[in-house]
Structure formats: structure tokens, C-alpha cells
Amino acid sequence: MHQHPQRTIDRARRMLDERVQPAVERRAAALTVSVRRLPGEPEPFELATAGPFEPFTAGSTWGPAWTTAWFHLQGDVPAGWDALVPTTYSVHSAAVVVDLGFDGGPGFQSEGLVYRADGSIVKGVHPRSRYVRLDPGTTTVDLYVEAAANPDIAARAFRPTVLGDGLDADGEPQYRFRRAELVALDDRVDALAVDLDVLIGWAAELAADDPRRSKILRALDRACDVIDPDRIHDCVDAARAELATVLAQPAAASTHRVAAVGHAHIDSAWLWPMRETVRKCTRTFANVLALMDDYPELRFACSQAQQYAWIEEHQPKLFARISDAVAAGRFVPAGGMWVESDTNLPGGEALVRQFVHGKRYFAERFGVEPREVWLPDSFGYSAALPQIAVLAGFRWFLTQKLAWHPTNPFPHHTFWWEGIDGTRLFAHLPPVDTYLAELTPAELNHATQNFRDHAGATTSLVPFGHGDGGGGPTALMMERARRQADLEGAPPIEHLTPTAFFERAEAEYPDAPVWVGELYMEAHRGTYTSQAAMKRGNRRSEHLLREAELWCATATIRTGAEYPYDALDRIWKTVLLHQFHDVLPGSSIAWVHREAREAYEQVGAELEELITTALGTLAGEGDIPIRFNAVPLRVAGIPALGASDAPEAAGQAVTARLDGNRWIVDNGVLRITIAADGTITSLVDTRYDRELVAEGARLNDLVLHHDLPNAFDAWDLDSFYRTTASPLRTVDSLRVAERPDAVLVEVRRVHGASTYHQTITIPAGVDRVEFAIDVDWHEREKLLKAMFGVDVRAEHATAEIQFGHLRRPTHDNTTWDEAKFEVCAHRWVHVGEPGFGVAVANDSTYGHDIRRLPGESGDPLAGRAGTGIGLSLLRAPRYPDPETDQGRHHARYTLVSGAGIDDAVEAGLRLNLPVREIRGTSAPAPLVAVDGDGVVIETVKLAEDRSGDVIVRLYESLGARTTARLSWDFVAVGAEIVDLLERPLATVGEPRFELRPFQILTVRIRVQEVTDD
Incomplete structure (x- = not known):
């Protein structure tokens, strides 16, 4: 054993840093x-x-x-x-x-x-x-x-x-x-510097009793002995000779292996605006191409079709060089998405289009089709993603961010990931714990020691290269890889493409363990709420796109109107770009969010114009009011994707009376008590003779919390925020307005520097209460929630995700359960007991916390545990944007009593797809319809190949097996089931389908060609 290992390491490091490295430059001229x-x-x-x-x-x-x-x-x-x-x-x-x-x-x-x-x-x-x-x-x-x-x-x-x-x-x-x-x-001196760098690194990493370490230390001592600091250039060969023997020793056959993939994670916007990302990509890609000239073994994986498109537009000559490198198999389009998006917040169809637009771009420009989902840095991963990915032609999935878990280390590095419908992706979490590796001995040793699947797998992937404008891989990294390609004590390094790695990994480990459900990230929970205007802009844009495609497709089929392919393509790409994982989550600088808000305004204006034009074409010229309904849920009794003029609750009445200092409102289904402070203290569902408000709780209770996360201000929400709850119950004014069809309660509050206007709408004869809030928000480091304490004992809460829903526990039995104190939901959440449930739907909120309310212990008759549903409305983090969320905001949400999952689905769709009324001659028949319990038509549009065929995407929403029959009201020559890229999977005879729980089905309806005769 070497007598003074640290002294030798320090000596060699100082020799490298102070003598050898400076000597690489032999001469200089001005x-x-x-x-x-x-x-x-x-x-x-x-x-x-x-x-x-x-x-x-x-x-x-x-x-x-x-x-x-x-x-x-x-x-x-x-x-x-x-x-x-x-x-x-x-x-x-x-x-x-x-x-x-x-x-x-x-x-x-x-x-x-x-x-x-x-x-x-x-x-x-x-x-x-x-x-x-x-x-x-x-x-x-x-x-x-x-x-x-x-x-x-x-x-x-x-x-x-x-x-x-x-x-x-x-x-x-x-x-x-x-x-x-x-x-x-002097490249000879540079070579010596790399030799020393690698061996010093391994001398520091290997165990004290490892014989290999002693041999390296002895070689380092001898190399330092022969180096004359005043005559470095004359000593290079002798010094390298002292190191050559230990550098020539091969790795053991059974050691862990590393697949090195060149990489440069470039956020499409973050601490810089998007215009700067274009230049970051240019600089990095140019660096990579230059490095490939010197290191032909380099394989560089680059995702995000948007970034290629920027280079194609702004630097066409550089793009041509990239195309040549792609053709040679060295510059590798990876991932197949338009951007590396967040996967919690985008809607189902938006995630589909991330893959559709990304894969289509790579196919059209380079003739390649990536098969791995490449999302190293997104903040958790939806349980809907495996099915979406497989339907888009993917087989594998890579992430790195789960290594950030502060509480529960993720138990696998190579595993099968199973989504809500049972679809599986082969997944890998690189044990190197970074997507910005430099191939140092410390990183490689960590990857080896950290890897949790040695029993069945031999190889892990290491993405290496400086990101975010740092230039990608460097010559030093490539030289380290050469030294460690087959080196005793080190995991052998092989340069591979992601495809080559995954093919090898899946072949050797087909019985990898299975992880079922979402890949919840135990950090960055604040991104469900930060920059509320981003969330509202995204939600509205997604639903306007849905309407625009439906009504434009209907207008084309019904009247021959021109379908706006180019406009929709451009708008979709704008929306997809802003779903990047530091934009939509709200964790970028103010510049980025200012431009994003402007983009959402432009998108909204363009889509409204497209929708209005299409509806006007369909309605014709006339003065009859026609209501166009885009809510696609047949089971709820709504005419599917067509026109409707039947008002809700016809003939019903709603009454309001003042009883002391509280208002009692009765709409024939619900009897609601509104206290003087503007909160709901009682809600009785007369159909069940059941009180909905839990003991000591309120409904629509605004609560303010201190929001001071330990780190990552815009990103994180730490659980201790709950200990500082301050209900806002001071009322400046409360006004009750009675209309024939509803009672409106308007509440104005001023607290601190902010003003809150709340509206409670109780329509006649329905099982729901509607809420709206307008806030002029000027708080700092605060969190605003709307709380609903309901008298429902729910051990699990159900939350909508893309193309389905997910059940999560409301208790904290394990550290895994406890970590989910803030979760993401889309348009609704639901809690229930057998036979009775409550849903809360929203139009722009994603962050939720659903917790058990304690009730009163010690009283066997009165004590009962309820459930608290919290909607996170606004935050006010100070960095990276010190003005986050300052200003005016608007949000709507709806509570549905006695709700099942189907009612929750309907409520979410109604709130986000309001009925449109336009005056015209007649209402067109629905273009398509579906019969089948819980089957939702997600999308109706014309085919991407511009053939004029109609594409219908539907899914099972309740988590149950069902039968669906699709029908269409236009001449067609046939239909087929297609994948998300609209490629054939199976011919449809009878358009009747057996759907498994949460299954997504895309049908292409071939339109009858019109001939002259």
C-alpha cells in the first residue's frame, strides 16, 4: 500500500495545474x-x-x-x-x-x-x-x-x-x-496533461486497499520525479513513459460498462430569451461539428426539432453541415419531440403534437425516426406518457431528473415503465446523476457504484458535454474517453448512439423491474402554479386549437371551405414551443414570460378568428341563434361535437333569502349557506339529504400562506408552507343578485397589497356551484389557495391527467405518500365514497393539494374525517423573475355535488369548452359522434398529409372496459385505425371498438373522392 496517497495526489495535481497545463501554450503572438x-x-x-x-x-x-x-x-x-x-x-x-x-x-x-x-x-x-x-x-x-x-x-x-x-x-x-x-x-504536453488528469482522478476514487490504486500512485510519483518544471517540453516523453504501463492495463471483463453519448442540453429558453437560444444552438452545434473532424468516434445526440428548425432558418449553411453529419450517423436527432416539454402541464393532444411535429420534422429533413423519448430535465413524468409514446412509434424512455429526489431515491436505473392503460416503455435513468457529464473518473466511479441494476444489466448511459450554451463536448472529454476506453479500475467507455445503447440494454435485461404509474418528481412542485398567466394561456390555447380544428374540419367537409393547414401548423408549433420545461412551468426570466404572454394573446386572437369564420360558414346568413357545442362526451347526453340550443334547467327556479347575517340559496337541488364572510359554511344536497361541508371547514375559502422554499424559488414549494395558513375572511362588500336562472354572490376583499373579487354563481336546478375570482395580486413570497373542505372520507383522490386520470392516496402512510403534498391535475379532481363523490373542475389551475381533514377525535358519534381540496391559484417567487405573477389574474372553478368520475369529466370539459352562440340560418349536423360509456372524442381534424381525410382521436375516460361505436355524417370510402403519426395499423370494417381502460384510439376516415361524372 502506498505510504502517502494524498500527498502524491496533491503533488500530481499541483504539477498538472501549475506547470504542465500552462506549458501547453509554447508561444504567443499579438x-x-x-x-x-x-x-x-x-x-x-x-x-x-x-x-x-x-x-x-x-x-x-x-x-x-x-x-x-x-x-x-x-x-x-x-x-x-x-x-x-x-x-x-x-x-x-x-x-x-x-x-x-x-x-x-x-x-x-x-x-x-x-x-x-x-x-x-x-x-x-x-x-x-x-x-x-x-x-x-x-x-x-x-x-x-x-x-x-x-x-x-x-x-x-x-x-x-x-x-x-x-x-x-x-x-x-x-x-x-x-x-x-x-x-x-504543444500537443505532446497536452497529452501528458490528460494522462495526469485521468490517473489523478482514479487515484482519488479507488479504495485505499485497492492494489490498482497503489500502482497508479507509484506511477504518478515517478512521473512527477522526472518532470523538470523549468524544462517541461524536454520531459514529456519520459513522464508519459512512467504513466504508460498503468494506462495500458485493461479493464476486467465483469466490470460495469458506460455508453458515452455526446450531448449539450440547451434549454429552449430559461435565463435568456428565445432569440439567444438560437445563437446558443449555433455556437454549440458548430463546436460539435468541428470536434467531429478530430474525433470520428463522437456520437452527438441532439433533441428538440425546434432547435434544428431555428438553425435551418437562421444558419442554412451550418444546417447543411448538420444534415451531412446526420446522414453519417454521427449527429443524432434524438427524442422526437418539438421541444423537451414539461409533461405534467400540457394537455393530452398537446403531448401528441409534440411527438407528431417533432418526428415529422426529423423524417422530412433527415429521413430518420428516433425511437427513444429523451427528457433528461423535465420536472416529473405523466403516467399517460407510455401509451402516447408507444402510439407515436417509440420504444424507450430516458430521464435524469428523478435523481433529484431529496427523500425517496428512485429504486431503479433500468426498468419498464407502465402507464395508466398498461402500456410499457423500456426506461433508463443514468446512474451518473447528471446530463452534463465531463467523463471524469469521479463521475464514472459514481455511475458504477450508484447503479442499482447490476444483477441484470451491464451498461449505463452517460450523456456528456457542457450545456446551455457551454459548447457541448470538448477535446478534453474525448481524450478522457480514449484513456478510459479499456482501463483497469474504470468502467470501459464506448461511444454509442442512444438507439445502440437501448437496443443492447433491452436485449440483456428484458425482465427488468416494472414501475407502474406516474414518475412523480419530489421537487419543483411550485412549477404547477408559478407564472399563472402562462398556465391560463396554455390551457386556453389548447382548447381554442381543439375548437378551431373541429369547426374548420366541419366547414371543409360541409361547405368545401379551405382548411387552414398552414395557420394551424404554425400556431401549434408556437404553443408547443412555450410548453418547454422552463417556460410553461414558470421558471424562466421575466423576458421569456413577457414574450410568452404576448405570444398567447396573438395565438388566441388568430384562433378566435378561425373559429368565428368557420362557424359563420356553417351557420349561413340568417338571424336564428345557433349554439355550437364542442363538448365531446356522448354519455352525458350532450349532442356530440355539433350544435345544441337546449338551455339547461329549463323551468327551474332558484331562491335566495337573508337569514340573520347569512344568505340561504336553494336551487332545487342544493341548499347553500353563505356566511357574512363570503365563504360557504353549509351545502346540503337535497337528493341525498347530505351535508357536503366538513366539520369546521368552509368551501371556497381563500387561504394565504408564506411561500419561502429552501431553494429554487420559482421551482419549489416546500411542505412547511402549510404551517402558515391565513384565511382571508375580511369582507369589504358582499352583494347578492337574483336572476331568473341563477343567484350571484359577489364578494370583494382587500388584504395586504392585493384585492380579491369573488363571484359565486348558483344556477337553477343543477348539482353544481360555479366560482370565479379576479385578483389584483401584489404579494411577495406568498401562496394563494382556494380551499374546499368536504365531508367525504376518501383514502384516494382522483385527478385528471392526459387521456385519463390517476388515483393518489390522501394519507401520509409512507414517505412516498407524504412527498406528494402538492400534485398536478388538469381540468378536475374528484374525491368520493361508495355512492357519493365531489368533483372540483377548473379552467386554468394545475397545482392541487388533497389532504385528509382530522374531524373530531374522542367523540364516536360526531367525529368524522373529511377531505380538503386545495387549488393553488397564485404564487409570488422572487427569482428568476422578481415580478412573478404581479398584476391581474382571473380563474374559474366549479364544484359538483354527488359526482361520479363521468360527472367530473363532463364538468371539466364544460368549463374549458363553453358553448358558442352565433346567428345564422340553420345548425349543421354533427360531423362525427360516438356511442359508448365514458368515451371522449379528443380531436377532430383533417389529416396531416393534407389528403382531406378526417382524423378522429378518442379515448376511454373512466378507467373501464367499454364498447364504442363511431359514426360520421359524410360520404367516406372507408376507415382505418392509425397511430399518432396517422400511419395505418388496422383496417376498420364495422366502426365498433372494444376499448380497454384509458385506451387512446385514432381513426382515419377516408373521404369520398368527388369525380366529374
Whole structure:
């Protein structure tokens, strides 16, 4: 055993950092630098370099936040540099080194893109990728660097800053330009540096009693002995010879193996606006292509079709190079989604379109079809995703974020993931616990020791490369991979594509364990609520798209109107882009959310115009009021996807009377008591003679909490927020208005800096109460909830997710149950006992907490446990956007008494798809209809291939097996079942289908071709 292991490690590390690494640069020569500063938005190369440049010297400051500076670098290569140092690599010894003022790690600060004088792109420059290698024989340097002064918001990301709004930057330069020089690089010294780096790393990682460690320590000591700090270049060969023996020892056959996949996780927006993401992608992709020239083994996986589309639009020459690399199998389109979206918040059809648009783009541009879902960084994963993915042609799933669990470590790294309908995906959670690996010994050792499936699997995947504008993989990472490709004590590294890894992993571990249900992330629960306007904009956009496709398809089939393919395609891509996992969840800077709100407004206006035009075409010219109903639930007695003019509760009445200081409202089904403080203290369902309000509880009780998470302000919601509940029961005014069909109770409250207007609507003759709230919100670090304490003893709560629902426990029996103190639901939640339930539907809320209410212990007659349903309405985190949610907000929600799951489904659809009324001549017959309990038509549109065929997507919503019969009222030549990309799966004879619980079914109806005769 080596006597002084840490002394040797420290000695070798100091030799590497202070002596060997600086000696890589053998010579340096000055370059002439000039600059053109752009105070506004970026400009293309041709325009930016045509303007006047002024002299600039290293050491000068540059770059107010979010501005761009173009640096022109010129000079001559000194004679004889080609022969100055021998080279052992397949790279070149002369280079330009650029330091824009880098401080810290890659990404989250200034970045540069290097162009040749002819406008062709060379590569990006970043803190750990500063060198621009010159071709052999180069005698003159003439380069431009487009430098982006992105402020280091990462350093400010956990305290308030205005630099993220893009409006109020302080105008002071952010950076001091350090260096732009011509250097001669000694690649032999660089090789020694990598040898030392790898062996020092393993000396630190291996166990103290491991014989391998002792051999490495001895080799490091001997290498340091032969290195003369004053004559590094003369000692390289001798030092490397001392290390060669331990570097040549092969790995054991039984050791864990690593599939290295080059990667550069680039958030499509986060601490920078989307326009900057375009440039981050350009710099990173250029870096990767340059690196591939030197390292042909590199396989680079890049997801997000949107990012390719940006490059295609803004940098067509670079896109052509990417296309060539894709064709060669080295630059790998992965994932198959339009963006790496959140999967909790987008609706079912939106998740479908993420895959449809992503896969279609990759197929059309590159002729490839990814088979793995690539979502390393999203904040939890819906239990509907396995079925959606398989129907879109995927087999595998990758994530990394579950490694963030602070309480319950996820029990598997390779497993089968089973969704709500029983569909399974083969899944992998890389045990390296990062999607930004650098292939260090510490990372590789952690991946080996951490992997939980050694018994059945031999290989794990390691995504490596700097992300978010950091430039992706580097030469150092590639050299580390070469040293550790077959090295004793290290897991052997092999460069693979995601497909090659998953094929191997699935083949060797077909009996991997099964995880059933959602992949709930025990962190970032605040993203269900932060930036409420984002949530409302997304929900409204999704449902307007649904209406627009339905009514436009109906107008095309009924009247021959032109179907707006291009407009719908563009709008869908806008909505999908804003579902990126740091945009829709509300965790980006203010600039991003400001632009997103503007985008939602534009989307809403365009879709309303499309809908109005289509309905006007269908109704014709006339003055008869026609009600168009897009609620697609046949079992509820609603005409499916057609027109309806039957008013609800015809002939019913509702009464209100003041009884002391409280109002009693009776609508013939419900008898409701509204206290003087504006909350509901009693709700009796007269059909069951049953009180709905739990002991000591209220309905529609606004509650304010302190919201001070320990970390990740906009992301996290910590459970201790519950200990600071403050009900808002002070009333400034309460007004009751009686109408023939409803009673309205309007309540105004002022608390702190905020004003709350609540409306309670009690329609005649129905089993529901409708609520609306308008808030002028000016709180800081607070959470606003609407609470409903119901007298229902529910051990589980049911929440709508995409294409179905999920049951979660309301108790805290285990740490896994306790961790789900805040959960995501879509349009409704439901709690119930056998024979009686309560549903709460919403039009824009996603965050919910559903908890058991204690009742009164000790009284066997009176004590009873109820259930609390909490809707998270607003937050006020201070970073990364210090003005999060400040301003006006509107939300609606509905409580349904005596509700089953079918009633909850109907209530959610009604609230989000209101009936439209337009004047015309006659109501058109529904285009399609379905008979079948609980079968919901999700989508009616025309086919993506623009053939004019009608696509109908439906699903079973109740979690039960059922039979459905689909019918259509137009001439067709046949129908077939298709996948989500509308490719044939089976021919339909009789349009009658047996559906398993939560099954999604897509039917293509072939439209009759019209001939002249």
C-alpha cells in the first residue's frame, strides 16, 4: 500500500495545474483587435461586419447586458511556427485563443461565435473551449467573433435581479476582454496533461486497499520525479513513459460498462430569451461539428426539432453541415419531440403534437425516426406518457431528473415503465446523476457504484458535454474517453448512439423491474402554479386549437371551405414551443414570460378568428341563434361535437333569502349557506339529504400562506408552507343578485397589497356551484389557495391527467405518500365514497393539494374525517423573475355535488369548452359522434398529409372496459385505425371498438373522392 496517497495526489495535481497545463501554450503572438458594438438586437454577419469598427485593446470592458459586440481579429502567423513543436495528435499546433472575460464555468455568461472573413462559421468560444485551431499552412489570421454579453444570471438566479427582464439592464459593461492572441500549442504536453488528469482522478476514487490504486500512485510519483518544471517540453516523453504501463492495463471483463453519448442540453429558453437560444444552438452545434473532424468516434445526440428548425432558418449553411453529419450517423436527432416539454402541464393532444411535429420534422429533413423519448430535465413524468409514446412509434424512455429526489431515491436505473392503460416503455435513468457529464473518473466511479441494476444489466448511459450554451463536448472529454476506453479500475467507455445503447440494454435485461404509474418528481412542485398567466394561456390555447380544428374540419367537409393547414401548423408549433420545461412551468426570466404572454394573446386572437369564420360558414346568413357545442362526451347526453340550443334547467327556479347575517340559496337541488364572510359554511344536497361541508371547514375559502422554499424559488414549494395558513375572511362588500336562472354572490376583499373579487354563481336546478375570482395580486413570497373542505372520507383522490386520470392516496402512510403534498391535475379532481363523490373542475389551475381533514377525535358519534381540496391559484417567487405573477389574474372553478368520475369529466370539459352562440340560418349536423360509456372524442381534424381525410382521436375516460361505436355524417370510402403519426395499423370494417381502460384510439376516415361524372 502506498505510504502517502494524498500527498502524491496533491503533488500530481499541483504539477498538472501549475506547470504542465500552462506549458501547453509554447508561444504567443499579438493580434490586432477592433470592435463594433451593437446596443440592440443581434444582426446577421453580413450586416454586422459591414459597419464601422473601432480599435480595441485587451483589458478593456465591453458588453452592457444583452448587447452584442463584434470583434475583428487580424494578424500574421510567425514564420517557422509549423515546425516549432512536433504533434502527436490529428490536430494542429497553431491556434487563436479568445477570452471574452470568462469567469466560472461554461454557459450562463458571455459566449462567442467565430466566423471566417467569408462569413462561414468556424466554432464557438466558451470558458472551456477557448482555442480556434488553424489549418496547416495558415499564414494570415482574419476572423470575426460575435460576442454575446449575456449577463451571468446563473450567479444571480437565486436572488432577485432585474437583468432578466431585457428592459432595465443597468447599461454598465458586464465583462472585461482578457485576451485574443495567436498561440503555438504543444500537443505532446497536452497529452501528458490528460494522462495526469485521468490517473489523478482514479487515484482519488479507488479504495485505499485497492492494489490498482497503489500502482497508479507509484506511477504518478515517478512521473512527477522526472518532470523538470523549468524544462517541461524536454520531459514529456519520459513522464508519459512512467504513466504508460498503468494506462495500458485493461479493464476486467465483469466490470460495469458506460455508453458515452455526446450531448449539450440547451434549454429552449430559461435565463435568456428565445432569440439567444438560437445563437446558443449555433455556437454549440458548430463546436460539435468541428470536434467531429478530430474525433470520428463522437456520437452527438441532439433533441428538440425546434432547435434544428431555428438553425435551418437562421444558419442554412451550418444546417447543411448538420444534415451531412446526420446522414453519417454521427449527429443524432434524438427524442422526437418539438421541444423537451414539461409533461405534467400540457394537455393530452398537446403531448401528441409534440411527438407528431417533432418526428415529422426529423423524417422530412433527415429521413430518420428516433425511437427513444429523451427528457433528461423535465420536472416529473405523466403516467399517460407510455401509451402516447408507444402510439407515436417509440420504444424507450430516458430521464435524469428523478435523481433529484431529496427523500425517496428512485429504486431503479433500468426498468419498464407502465402507464395508466398498461402500456410499457423500456426506461433508463443514468446512474451518473447528471446530463452534463465531463467523463471524469469521479463521475464514472459514481455511475458504477450508484447503479442499482447490476444483477441484470451491464451498461449505463452517460450523456456528456457542457450545456446551455457551454459548447457541448470538448477535446478534453474525448481524450478522457480514449484513456478510459479499456482501463483497469474504470468502467470501459464506448461511444454509442442512444438507439445502440437501448437496443443492447433491452436485449440483456428484458425482465427488468416494472414501475407502474406516474414518475412523480419530489421537487419543483411550485412549477404547477408559478407564472399563472402562462398556465391560463396554455390551457386556453389548447382548447381554442381543439375548437378551431373541429369547426374548420366541419366547414371543409360541409361547405368545401379551405382548411387552414398552414395557420394551424404554425400556431401549434408556437404553443408547443412555450410548453418547454422552463417556460410553461414558470421558471424562466421575466423576458421569456413577457414574450410568452404576448405570444398567447396573438395565438388566441388568430384562433378566435378561425373559429368565428368557420362557424359563420356553417351557420349561413340568417338571424336564428345557433349554439355550437364542442363538448365531446356522448354519455352525458350532450349532442356530440355539433350544435345544441337546449338551455339547461329549463323551468327551474332558484331562491335566495337573508337569514340573520347569512344568505340561504336553494336551487332545487342544493341548499347553500353563505356566511357574512363570503365563504360557504353549509351545502346540503337535497337528493341525498347530505351535508357536503366538513366539520369546521368552509368551501371556497381563500387561504394565504408564506411561500419561502429552501431553494429554487420559482421551482419549489416546500411542505412547511402549510404551517402558515391565513384565511382571508375580511369582507369589504358582499352583494347578492337574483336572476331568473341563477343567484350571484359577489364578494370583494382587500388584504395586504392585493384585492380579491369573488363571484359565486348558483344556477337553477343543477348539482353544481360555479366560482370565479379576479385578483389584483401584489404579494411577495406568498401562496394563494382556494380551499374546499368536504365531508367525504376518501383514502384516494382522483385527478385528471392526459387521456385519463390517476388515483393518489390522501394519507401520509409512507414517505412516498407524504412527498406528494402538492400534485398536478388538469381540468378536475374528484374525491368520493361508495355512492357519493365531489368533483372540483377548473379552467386554468394545475397545482392541487388533497389532504385528509382530522374531524373530531374522542367523540364516536360526531367525529368524522373529511377531505380538503386545495387549488393553488397564485404564487409570488422572487427569482428568476422578481415580478412573478404581479398584476391581474382571473380563474374559474366549479364544484359538483354527488359526482361520479363521468360527472367530473363532463364538468371539466364544460368549463374549458363553453358553448358558442352565433346567428345564422340553420345548425349543421354533427360531423362525427360516438356511442359508448365514458368515451371522449379528443380531436377532430383533417389529416396531416393534407389528403382531406378526417382524423378522429378518442379515448376511454373512466378507467373501464367499454364498447364504442363511431359514426360520421359524410360520404367516406372507408376507415382505418392509425397511430399518432396517422400511419395505418388496422383496417376498420364495422366502426365498433372494444376499448380497454384509458385506451387512446385514432381513426382515419377516408373521404369520398368527388369525380366529374
